[in-house]
Amino acid sequence: MQTIALLTDSFRMMVARRMFWVTLGINVLVVLVYGSIGTNDEGLTMLFGLFDIGIPMFANDSPVYDSLMQGIFSGMLVPVWLAWIATILALISTTSVFPDFQEEGAIDVVLSKPISRWKIFFVKYLGSLVFVLLQVAIFCIGVFLVVGMRVGDWNWTILAGIPIVLLFYSYLYSFNTLIGVFTRSSIAALLFTILFWFMLFLVNSAENTLNVFRSQSEISVQQFDQRIAAAETRLERTERPQSLLELGTTSFNDPESLRRRIDSLQEQRASEQKTYEAFSRWHGAIRTSLAVLPKTRETIGLLDRWVRSDLPYTLTEIFEGDAQREFDGVAPSTPGPVTSQIEEDALDLDETEEPISRMEQLESNDQLHREVTDRVQEDYDNRSPWFVIGTSLGFEAVILLIGGWIFVRRDY
């Protein structure tokens, strides 16, 4: 009875705020714009057919269109709109809940009732999440309906966005609650939460950047290993007696220059190995520190991971042209991992002496970039959702216990 009364009060408080309706209005608008992306015989259309974009691969509700729509949701709308802009609006709306509640005359009357302070604190906290719950639920259900009606794909995974975004927000709001209870100031609570969020962003970004560098170094070391192995094969082949048949197919290399080349490659590999170890060390350290912090980026990324797994194309594949190439019947630009290519290149060691054309250089960089992206993505995909959510909730629990302890022990 008391819990329901407190939750009902929280609901009434939220819907009485203008910001609730402003955010809801924007949410509905975003869903409407999202739902206005359609297809016809020629390709994509915008604003319910008002503008033709005309990309044939999207025509007539193709699988690419399905991937595009759901990719936009999980890869763009949730991380950008819900996890940034709507979150800021929600924080502005809910930051005053605890400071206002603790004002003289307001809290006295509630504390004088036969209800424990811990219960008041936690129910009030959960009640404040009602704001986000309602907004996200309306948004995700809207997207679910749009995708279902537009594409015919009734993907229930979209609705996982509701708990995911709620979890993400709860990490931040727990900190907001702690500061709000401690300082009793809405402004201080908002500012410190944004600072905390920025700090999380920096740590998450640093982890991601170091992960990219680490993967690059790892690939580089693997490339050197393959080059060295190829050179050693070549050396071995050069040094042993050859049949007449082989004489006709094998390049003649000077064993001495091959040895020098192997030495040079080994030196470079050793150097790259050191770089890789340094990045690994730093990445490990920052990942360890992140283990006790809420994983905002990874939590939001879970949705993209789950939604993406059901789709024929990822948003990256659509934007980078893979889907278009497949639609055109052209082979993908990257036949395989860059490391396996190196292995083949390395066999023709003579070519390494030749200048690489600008186009080849760009293609090589592009392949490297994609492989690094793939490895980093794979690394994130391999992280257990239970670990991501569990450790984040652990942090939230500790913060809430501290906040609750202050709330319970304080004289009002």
Added chain:
Amino acid sequence: MTTAPTPDLAINLANVEKTYKGKVRALRGVSMRVHRGEIFGLLGPNGAGKSTLVKILMTIVRPTKCEGALLGAPIGQKDTLARVGYLPEHLRFPGYLTGEQTLDYMAALAKVPSKVRKKRAEEMLELVGMTAWRKKKIGSYSKGMKQRLGIAQSLMNDPDIVLLDEPTDGVDPVGRRDIRNVMVEMKERGKSVLINSHLLGEVEMVCDRVSILVQGQVAAQGTLDELTDGGRRYEIEIEPATEQTPQKLFEGVAALTQAERPPIAPPPPSNAPPTKRPGAVIPVWRGELTTGEAAEFDGRTLRINTMDAKPIQSIIDALRQRGVVIRSLRPVRPSLEDLFIEAVADPETGKARAVGASQSSKKEAK
């Protein structure tokens, strides 16, 4: 916090102490008893610790030391609060709720069953005269209306005791009378009321017993009769003072005093009578009669600290013999305000003691 059960007591406190951070000693060993079925007034100057004491009872403030019981249960027990009503000072309700919703919300927190709440809310709104405003948002209420609603919410759980902190703050005279009636009605139903108010006149009208807190300690406690007993006196009012009146009065009273000591302060100098100019301040003359009663004269009224009528007869005779015109004679009981002023006065200087709680010294803090 354990005490023997005292079924006739609604509140039974002993040695309540509270020291806030910064070593501010709000309460220094307060003991207080409120009987069932009585209206109890908690008085004191600003910062005396009244609200702190009430908040300790309501578990809003944690005591440093506390022995006692509220409705027979140890102080601090949350379940007891289901039988207690409370109106805090500076009450603030959420502006987005209507009067009706507020009462329902507060009653739900007080564990009033949902079936009872609606009917009870209607009764309480009727009681405080807010029925017409029940569907309006509190944001549109005046201060007095909010206070009326506050009273209503404090009674939603049909409490055995209600603690009202400045209940008439911002309420118009009609509303004040209504609130007084509510308190009296509760008393008639055997419920207790503890009222914390600065409006001494109102407290005096309804309270059976009072306690005056000064700097965190009980300066006086008891029924109004008990507390005012020592201050009862007769007052003899004479015709508006003339140049000769004080002198005549002095002469009249002097006949009743011992010869060797001046009866009433030194007589006014003949060349500068205190009442010569309109509006002049006549010094208060104080002294003692031969019968031992203290007396004082301010130029218009002679006050004799006794409730015995015999010595008064002699004084009247003496005054009349000297031609002093007596306008009235009446027995007087000190008002609550007199009591209050006396209680808060510093015994050394006679002036009101410093406002606020005391700072504990390092030695005391240890």
